[in-house]
Every structure is written in C-alpha cells, then in structure tokens.
Amino acid sequence: MEKLDDRKKKILQLIIEDYISTAEPVGSRNLARKYNLNLSAATIRNEMSDLELLGYLEQPHTSAGRIPSVQAYRLYVDELREKPNNLTKSDIEMIMSSFNDRQKSIDDIFKATAKILSRMTKNVSMVLADQDDTAIFRYIKFLPLDEKHAILVLVTDNGHVDNVTIDIPKGMETRELDYLANRVSELLAGHPLSDINEEILEAVHTNVAEDKVLFASLLATIRRMGRTRSKQKVFLGGTKQLLNQPEFQDVDRVRGLLGILDEEHVVRDLLNAGEDSGLRVTIGSENKFTGIQDCSMVRATYRLNGHVVGTMAVLGPTRMEYSKVISVMNYLHRYLQSIFAAENLPMLVREEE
Amino acid sequence: MEKLDDRKKKILQLIIEDYISTAEPVGSRNLARKYNLNLSAATIRNEMSDLELLGYLEQPHTSAGRIPSVQAYRLYVDELREKPNNLTKSDIEMIMSSFNDRQKSIDDIFKATAKILSRMTKNVSMVLADQDDTAIFRYIKFLPLDEKHAILVLVTDNGHVDNVTIDIPKGMETRELDYLANRVSELLAGHPLSDINEEILEAVHTNVAEDKVLFASLLATIRRMGRTRSKQKVFLGGTKQLLNQPEFQDVDRVRGLLGILDEEHVVRDLLNAGEDSGLRVTIGSENKFTGIQDCSMVRATYRLNGHVVGTMAVLGPTRMEYSKVISVMNYLHRYLQSIFAAENLPMLVREEE
DNA sequence: GTTAGCACTCTTTTGTTTAGAGTGCTAACA
DNA sequence: TGTTAGCACTCTAAACAAAAGAGTGCTAAC
Structure with a gap:
C-alpha cells in the first residue's frame, strides 16, 4: 500500500x-x-x-x-484522528456523579459503567463481568434457622459468601451438622471452586459417611455454587440508542441487531473474542461475527493483579465517533482500574440482591 | 349508552x-x-x-x-370475546419447559416469567417483584475470614442472608466480635427489617458501648440491608417485540415508548398504579400515563398469604390479542401461585449472583 | 499542478394520473 | 320495514413523469 x-x-x-x-x-x-x-x-x-x-x-x-x-x-x-481529544469538564463531571452516587456493589458498578458508556457515546454498550472463578473454597458452615431448616453458607478466600436454605434431616442434631461442616471444610479447603468437580466430591463422599440425603444436597449445593460463581455476567446498555442513529432508521435493521444482542451467549462471545490486549478497535468487516459486520466495536479489558476482571465495549455503526468513544473508554478504564485497586477484593461490598 | x-x-x-x-x-x-x-x-x-x-x-x-x-x-x-380460549398444548409445553429447566432462584423465576410472557404474547412484558419487606431480623453473626477481615452475615426469619465483608478493628478479638453480634442480635431480633430506622439503631448504640468505628459500620450495614431488601425489582421482557408490530414500524414511535420503558421508576409506577385486584385490562386512553395512551396493558398481581408478592403485565398496541394475552397471564398466574405456595418461603433457594 | 466549465448521471422531490377500496344514498324488493 | 343492488362520490396509495439538485469526470486553459 x-x-x-x-x-x-x-x-x-x-x-x-x-x-x-x-x-x-x-x-x-x-x-x-x-x-x-x-x-x-x-x-x-x-x-x-x-x-x-x-x-x-x-x-x-x-x-x-x-x-x-x-x-x-x-x-x-x-x-x-487527533489523539488527545480530552473529555470536556462536563463529561467528566457526568461520569463522576454517576459513580459517586451511593455505595455500589460490584454488579452495580458494572451496570453503571454500561449506562454511562452508552449515554456518553450514544451507542450500545456491553460490559462483561468475569466472575472470579479463581475463588478458593475456605469453609462451609451451618447457621441455625428453625427446627427444620438451616442455612448453609460457603465462604471463599476472597470473602464471598454463597448461601442456601436446607432441610435438616429428621433427628439430626446441631452438633452433627457442625461436625459434618468441619469435615467437609477440611477436605475441600484450598480447592479453587472451579476445580470442585464430581471426582473431588466423590472423594469427599467416601471420606465422610453421613446422612445420605443431606450429604447429597450438600454436594449439589457446593457444585451449584461453583457453577454460578464462574458464570460471566453481561450488562447491556443503551440498546435504544440505536434508534437515534441514521443507519438504524430502518426497523428491520434494528430488529436484526437487537436480535443478536438479545442472545447473551453471542454478546459473551463478542466480548471474549480475540486477545485481551488493552484497547482494541474492530471496524466493519474486520469483524468476524455475522450480523454486525457493518458495525464497529471498541473494546477494552480491565485487569486486576494481572488477570482479566472485565471487558467493556461500545458497538455502533462504522460511522462512529472513534475519538470520543476511545476517550470515554480510556477514562472509564482508568477510573475503574483505580476503583478495583482501591477496593481490593476482600473489601468489595457484595450486595445481595 | x-x-x-x-x-x-x-x-x-x-x-x-x-x-x-x-x-x-x-x-x-x-x-x-x-x-x-x-x-x-x-x-x-x-x-x-x-x-x-x-x-x-x-x-x-x-x-x-x-x-x-x-x-x-x-x-x-x-x-x-370468547372466554375460555384455552392455550394450545404446545403453548403449555413451552411454558413448562421454560420453567422446569433447572433450579431457579426467585429472581430467575421472575426473569423467566418476563421472557415467557413476552415471547408468547409477542409484546413487551413487565414483571415487578415486590421484595419481601416484611422480613424480620433474626440475628447477625461474624464469620472469620482472615486476621484483618471478617464477614458479617444477617439472617432473617424467612431464611434470607445478607452479607458484607468488614475490617476488624485493630486489637479486637473474635470473642469480642461474637459478644457484639450477640448483643445486637438480642436487641434487634423480631424487628421487621423495614422498621429498623435511625431511632432503633440509636437505641442499640446507646445500649451497646463498643468500638465506635466498627459499630458505626455495623449499623450502616444493617440499614443498607433493610433498604436493599425493600426495593422493588423490575424485569422487562421482549422490548424488541415492539419492532414486529405494524404500529411500531415508525422508529420515532418505538423510540418514544422505549424511552419510557427505560426509566425504571416509570415502569414501577405503571405496575403499581390502581388497586391490585387480580387481572386488569387498561385500554388506550383509559390509561393515565402519558406516552402509552395508544397502548393497552394487561396486568395481574400475585399474592402469597394475602399480600402482594409481584405484578406482571403485558404492554402492547390497543390492537392486542386480548384473549390470548389474558389466557397466558391466567395460566402463568396460576402456575406461579402454585410455585410460591409450594416453595414456601424458607425453602426458596436464594441464589447469590 | 490547479482550476473553471460543461456535459452527463443518478437520486430525490414534486406533481399528476390512475386504480382500488370504501362509503352514503336512493330506489327497488320481499 | 328491513334488506339489497346500484351508483356517484371521496380519499388513499401506487405508478408514472418531470424537474431539481448534487456530484462526477473530462477537457482545456491558466
């Protein structure tokens, strides 16, 4: 060339x-x-x-x-494009006020990010929260509820708690429950949650001969917790921004794209695609995914201590204000990095919903 | 007439x-x-x-x-309209398979409801989950995490658990934490979470003279939990169904309605409006809310033990398949009632996200 | 290398005509 | 008296034609 x-x-x-x-x-x-x-x-x-x-x-x-x-x-x-293209003061104020608002759970932060990102870029935004599947099993414990029910809580190294209510088998005493919890905790402590597969659970089973029913449900619960934890969560923002774009005045086109974004797994794939090397712009047909090949995507990943915690992206027509989008994403990126760094993991307020 | x-x-x-x-x-x-x-x-x-x-x-x-x-x-x-208009077998199968899928948290159930409702009626669906603000404080407890951090869990009568990670004040011992938890639990036990206001917390404060910092954060946490718990949650489904309706081939109209639905508080108002007397159909200009006066809404509330636990609604053009919509809602209504009745509250699996 | 001029192309806009659907009214019919 | 056929009339939407506007490519002159 x-x-x-x-x-x-x-x-x-x-x-x-x-x-x-x-x-x-x-x-x-x-x-x-x-x-x-x-x-x-x-x-x-x-x-x-x-x-x-x-x-x-x-x-x-x-x-x-x-x-x-x-x-x-x-x-x-x-x-x-002119590189610096700094955000205006009002832009920055807008971002800050959206975040500062009130105490936020980690999910709320991602949700707010999606919202801000779409509002400021006037395009669809996507935020992928990589659940921390490196969480390590620490212990389980039963909390009393009433005669027939107890709450099983699972605590991980980084301070996350999962819980389910379970039936106490007839005739089983608190002491026994505690013993069971201790034994299981000893056996599983240190395992990454994602590692706790059938095999390990089977090993625990043979090691701890206790009430069958309770034990089965206990294991099922632990398994479920591991599974839930490792699911990546997707937050979509400003899909209706599409309607403001001249290229989406045709309802059929809108429907096409919206149909794609409706599928969570597609969005996940979109965000996961390619290496996660900082900020990345994919333009029109450079994109591998059918259906968005007349769109551009700007994507960035954030990391904490080296590993990816999330990905955010803006999706819009190829005719996109790249400078603005990139500026906003850079800013948000830095801002979030600082939040994550500051609120280091055990301190993250995990708000139950 | x-x-x-x-x-x-x-x-x-x-x-x-x-x-x-x-x-x-x-x-x-x-x-x-x-x-x-x-x-x-x-x-x-x-x-x-x-x-x-x-x-x-x-x-x-x-x-x-x-x-x-x-x-x-x-x-x-x-x-x-012909009243019975029973659903076809495939309709019912569709509903059942969507629900039966896998273990669902209560939020997942509402989410699935919104999805099914919109898919089957080909219109926008809205589901309002009234968080159970009658939950009653049972006790709090500290779970150990590491030398500097502990997890504060709050347990309510119906088996829900909230948790936050807190800093352990320097020099404070586990024994002291437990004592504090016990004292606070004694004082607050039996109070509905929604009742735990500044006044009560103040009373607790004067009663329990302990580490100021820890105590303040403890109270803040409890307050936050009460607040979060009582928030109504909104699930929106099938907004893109709009695009299939002939009356919404005009992008401007779509934008108008979508703009309204974007505001969570508006949707909440919509669903909360009027008395909650079973199934209710509001047609076109009968509607009080500006912006949807060329739409119709079919709304139903579900109750458990007499009090409302949720509201679902379908919103679409006045030219709506009322019979079909009403049938679907009736069916879902009955179905959900049975789920709620069966899974009576303490048994609800509350999946943390 | 730059520019003015001009013929040409293609889209968009505007205007006109036509075909089609539906109505209201009247008169005839059972 | 209720029902129906017939017909003139109205209005929209589709089809067509003409005109306007924007932009290009090319040529010749500066």
Whole structure:
C-alpha cells in the first residue's frame, strides 16, 4: 500500500470526520466550501478520485458524494484522528456523579459503567463481568434457622459468601451438622471452586459417611455454587440508542441487531473474542461475527493483579465517533482500574440482591 | 349508552377480531366476503354506520374501512370475546419447559416469567417483584475470614442472608466480635427489617458501648440491608417485540415508548398504579400515563398469604390479542401461585449472583 | 499542478394520473 | 320495514413523469 501524501491524508481525514458527523456522503464541492482548504472543488475531486482508487473511499452511486471505506476508518483510528481529544469538564463531571452516587456493589458498578458508556457515546454498550472463578473454597458452615431448616453458607478466600436454605434431616442434631461442616471444610479447603468437580466430591463422599440425603444436597449445593460463581455476567446498555442513529432508521435493521444482542451467549462471545490486549478497535468487516459486520466495536479489558476482571465495549455503526468513544473508554478504564485497586477484593461490598 | 342488539354485537366482534389480526381498517365488503354472514355489504354498511354513531367505530378517513374505538375494545374485553380460549398444548409445553429447566432462584423465576410472557404474547412484558419487606431480623453473626477481615452475615426469619465483608478493628478479638453480634442480635431480633430506622439503631448504640468505628459500620450495614431488601425489582421482557408490530414500524414511535420503558421508576409506577385486584385490562386512553395512551396493558398481581408478592403485565398496541394475552397471564398466574405456595418461603433457594 | 466549465448521471422531490377500496344514498324488493 | 343492488362520490396509495439538485469526470486553459 503506497503512502498517502499529507494533502491526501488531510482531505481523507476531513471526509471521514464530515461523514461521521453528518452521515451523508460527502462531495468535493461541499468539502471545499465547508472547510476552507485553499483548494478548488475540482482539485479535491481529483484527490478523491485517487483515494477511491487506493481503496479509501467508496461511492454509493455515481452522483453521490463518497464515503470512507473500512480501510479509511482503519487509517483514521490508527493514525489520522487527533489523539488527545480530552473529555470536556462536563463529561467528566457526568461520569463522576454517576459513580459517586451511593455505595455500589460490584454488579452495580458494572451496570453503571454500561449506562454511562452508552449515554456518553450514544451507542450500545456491553460490559462483561468475569466472575472470579479463581475463588478458593475456605469453609462451609451451618447457621441455625428453625427446627427444620438451616442455612448453609460457603465462604471463599476472597470473602464471598454463597448461601442456601436446607432441610435438616429428621433427628439430626446441631452438633452433627457442625461436625459434618468441619469435615467437609477440611477436605475441600484450598480447592479453587472451579476445580470442585464430581471426582473431588466423590472423594469427599467416601471420606465422610453421613446422612445420605443431606450429604447429597450438600454436594449439589457446593457444585451449584461453583457453577454460578464462574458464570460471566453481561450488562447491556443503551440498546435504544440505536434508534437515534441514521443507519438504524430502518426497523428491520434494528430488529436484526437487537436480535443478536438479545442472545447473551453471542454478546459473551463478542466480548471474549480475540486477545485481551488493552484497547482494541474492530471496524466493519474486520469483524468476524455475522450480523454486525457493518458495525464497529471498541473494546477494552480491565485487569486486576494481572488477570482479566472485565471487558467493556461500545458497538455502533462504522460511522462512529472513534475519538470520543476511545476517550470515554480510556477514562472509564482508568477510573475503574483505580476503583478495583482501591477496593481490593476482600473489601468489595457484595450486595445481595 | 343503549344496548346493542345481537347482530350489531356479532358484527362488532368480527370487526375487532379482523382488525386485531390484520391491523388494517376493515370495510363492509371485505367483512361480508370473509366471514359468511348472510348479509350483504350494504346491510353491514348500515350497521357499521350505526356503530360509528354509537362510538364503537372510527374512520381514519372517508374511504378507508373502520377501526374499533377504545369503547369497542372495552366491550370486547368485558363481554364479546370468547372466554375460555384455552392455550394450545404446545403453548403449555413451552411454558413448562421454560420453567422446569433447572433450579431457579426467585429472581430467575421472575426473569423467566418476563421472557415467557413476552415471547408468547409477542409484546413487551413487565414483571415487578415486590421484595419481601416484611422480613424480620433474626440475628447477625461474624464469620472469620482472615486476621484483618471478617464477614458479617444477617439472617432473617424467612431464611434470607445478607452479607458484607468488614475490617476488624485493630486489637479486637473474635470473642469480642461474637459478644457484639450477640448483643445486637438480642436487641434487634423480631424487628421487621423495614422498621429498623435511625431511632432503633440509636437505641442499640446507646445500649451497646463498643468500638465506635466498627459499630458505626455495623449499623450502616444493617440499614443498607433493610433498604436493599425493600426495593422493588423490575424485569422487562421482549422490548424488541415492539419492532414486529405494524404500529411500531415508525422508529420515532418505538423510540418514544422505549424511552419510557427505560426509566425504571416509570415502569414501577405503571405496575403499581390502581388497586391490585387480580387481572386488569387498561385500554388506550383509559390509561393515565402519558406516552402509552395508544397502548393497552394487561396486568395481574400475585399474592402469597394475602399480600402482594409481584405484578406482571403485558404492554402492547390497543390492537392486542386480548384473549390470548389474558389466557397466558391466567395460566402463568396460576402456575406461579402454585410455585410460591409450594416453595414456601424458607425453602426458596436464594441464589447469590 | 490547479482550476473553471460543461456535459452527463443518478437520486430525490414534486406533481399528476390512475386504480382500488370504501362509503352514503336512493330506489327497488320481499 | 328491513334488506339489497346500484351508483356517484371521496380519499388513499401506487405508478408514472418531470424537474431539481448534487456530484462526477473530462477537457482545456491558466
């Protein structure tokens, strides 16, 4: 691919930015008039013609202006766009006030992130919360409830608690329950929850010969807890923002995309795809997923102590305000990192819902 | 309002049903041809003219057919529609399979309800879960975590558990924590969580002179738990179903309605409005809320032991399959009642998320 | 290398016509 | 008196045609 000279770059940049803000194909005459380059429409026409030949511009039809190609957006994102594009004060205030509000559980933080992200970028946002499946079993304990019921709580190393109410088998005494809990705790302590599979549970079973029914339900519970814990949670924001985009004035198109976003597993796949190397922009057909190949996605992962805790993304038309989106995501990214770092895990308030 | 004779009723019913299924204004000629009444188009024309005069029909313009008025729908829902309209076997199977799937938390049940409701009625569904704010404080307890942290769990009469991780004040011993928990538990036991206000907490404070910092955070936690518990939760389903409705082919209209549904408090108000007397149909302008006055809503509350535990509703165009919607809601209603009755509260698996 | 000019293309807008559906009214019929 | 056929009339939606507007490519001149 040959290098573009500065003038071509400048013109291309203007075309892209004009198209991003108007959603209309941009023509030479208009471009010349609007931004006062000291060039005539004819000259620009020639340049545009070149840019089209080089694959940066496309023409919907002969008598329309031109629109940027995926290749053009790529160049724009990587090189042309003005990098800093700092957020305005009011933007930042908006973010802060949305977060500062009140005590938030970790889920609430993600939820708020999705909301802010969509509101500020005017696009669909997606946030994936990777449940911490490295949580390590610490102990279980029975809490008394009434004569017939008790609460089984499972405590993990990072201070998360899961609980279920169980039936106390007839004739079983508190002492026995406690003994059972101790034995099981001893046997399972130190195992990552995700590791507690049938095999290990079977081993525990043979080791602890106790009331069959209770024990079975106990194991089932522990298994369920492990499973639940490791599920990735998806938060979707601002799907209705789509309706404000000119490219989604067609109800059928909206339906198509919304149908896709409705499937949680698809969204999960979307967010999980590719390596999780910081901020990543995927433009139009660069995208592997059918159905969103006329969209762009900006994605970022956050980490805590090296491992991924979450992924956020903005999805919208290829004609997207990349600079703004990237700025917002960068800011949110830094902000969340700081929250996570500060509220280090055991201190996370885990609000039951 | 004068009574309609049988023939008028029959004709009105047919017009309504035809309009419901086609979304097109229905004309006399078509009506005569489609359903073989032994009447000519002209006769029907006369009857329709009468019905219009009586306020049951409206004409978008002179040369179009006629469409039912709110008054007509009202009559239809109250009297004209065929009552039993049982669900098909496949409908019921669909419902059962959606529920039977796997162990569900109470939230999951509501979530599934919203999903099923929207899928089967092809309209937006809303489910309001009234959190059980009659939950009664039973006791709190500290569970050890590490040297610096402990988990505070709060147990209520119905077996729900809330928890937070707290910092252990320097120098405080486990014994002291336990003592504190016991004292506080004694003082608060039996109070409904919703009742635990500043006053009571203050009383506890003066009664138990202990570590200031810990105590303050303890009280804050209890207060927060009470607050969280009493929040009503809203589950929305099938908002994208809107896009399939002919009346929502206009993106602006979709945006309008979606904007309203986006506001959780609006949805809450919608569902809370009016008395909670079983099943209730609100048609078009009967509705008090601006923005949905060209929609109809079918709403039902479920109760357990006399008090309301939840509300579900279907929202769609006035041209709605009332019979179908009502059947589905009735069925779901009965089904959920049975679930709630069976899984009586202490047995509800409360899945932490 | 840049630009003005011009013919040409294609879409969008606007206006006009036509076909179709439905109505209301009148007169005839059972 | 209720029902029906017939017909003139109204209005919309679809089809078609013409005009306007935007943009291009090319050529020739600067």
